[in-house]
Amino acid sequence: GAVVSQHPSWVICKSGTSVKIECRSLDFQATTMFWYRQFPKQSLMLMATSNEGSKATYEQGVEKDKFLINHASLTLSTLTVTSAHPEDSSFYICSARDPLGSSGSSYEQYFGPGTRLTVT
Amino acid sequence: DAKTTQPPSMDCAEGRAANLPCNHSTISGNEYVYWYRQIHSQGPQYIIHGLKNNETNEMASLIITEDRKSSTLILPHATLRDTAVYYCIVRVATEGNTPLVFGKGTRLSVIA
Numbered sequence: 001g002a003v004v005s006q007h008p009s010w011v012i013c014k015s016g017t018s019v020k021i022e023c024r025s026l027d028f029q030a031t032t033m034f035w036y037r038q039f040p041k042q043s044l045m046l047m048a049t050s051n052e053g054s055k056a057t058y059e060q061g062v063e064k065d066k067f068l069i070n071h072a073s074l075t076l077s078t079l080t081v082t083s084a085h086p087e088d089s090s091f092y093i094c095s096a097r098d099p100l101g102s103s104g105s106s107y108e109q110y111f112g113p114g115t116r117l118t119v120t
Numbered sequence: 121d122a123k124t125t126q127p128p129s130m131d132c133a134e135g136r137a138a139n140l141p142c143n144h145s146t147i148s149g150n151e152y153v154y155w156y157r158q159i160h161s162q163g164p165q166y167i168i169h170g171l172k173n174n175e176t177n178e179m180a181s182l183i184i185t186e187d188r189k190s191s192t193l194i195l196p197h198a199t200l201r202d203t204a205v206y207y208c209i210v211r212v213a214t215e216g217n218t219p220l221v222f223g224k225g226t227r228l229s230v231i232a
Binding site for chain 1: 154158161162163164165166169207219220221222223224225
């Protein structure tokens with residue numbers, strides 16, 4: 001199947017600083033990527049939909065000014081957590097769909113390995 | 121607002137078949153049943169999907185009831201590496217640009 005990578009895999013930052021997380025589709029082009037957040041022992045919660053060349057669509061309750069999303073190319077979306085606080089500590093996961101089906105199917109979404117953010 | 125219901129947890133002996141049920145009584149005619157799993161501290165992994173016929177691939181089999189109101193994911197010979205949270209999701213297959221909505225899933229523990 002198609003491969004999605006994330007960088008970094010884990011990061012520790014101090015309260016008040018900003019952190020950027022990258023999501024890349026390695027062997028396909030993705031016009032749409034999704035960002036999820038997962039707290040311990042909970043399910044994945046959709047944060048936003050990232051669209052190449054346009055503004056992201058945020059889910060209700062997700063602050064767009066705090067979680068900045070940029071999808072400047074067909075293979076890269078970035079999530080920046082601005083002025084991070086301890087309550088932002090979580091596991092952030094991105095996913096992407098291969099619209100051309102080069103992986104064999106155009107319907108599955110492929111997930112990155114996740115980025116664990118710890119804010120101290 | 122997941123459209124599926126799954127048991128919160130299940131145990132399975134290593135080497136035995138793991139049968140994970142999922143209820144989706146409000147499924148629409150054009151909605152597929154998808155299964156993903158998430159091993160601890162990793163991103164979800166696609167397993168299988170189907171519409172109304174039973175499906176099998178190298179990872180698992182998917183059995184969908186005739187009325188499509190429920191399904192069962194079967195791992196034929198569970199190993200310790202199959203310990204994970206398994207998510208059953210229903211969605212229209214062509215809605216590739218809409219996100220997957222995850223419920224709480226079933227935590228499968230494979231026991232040696």
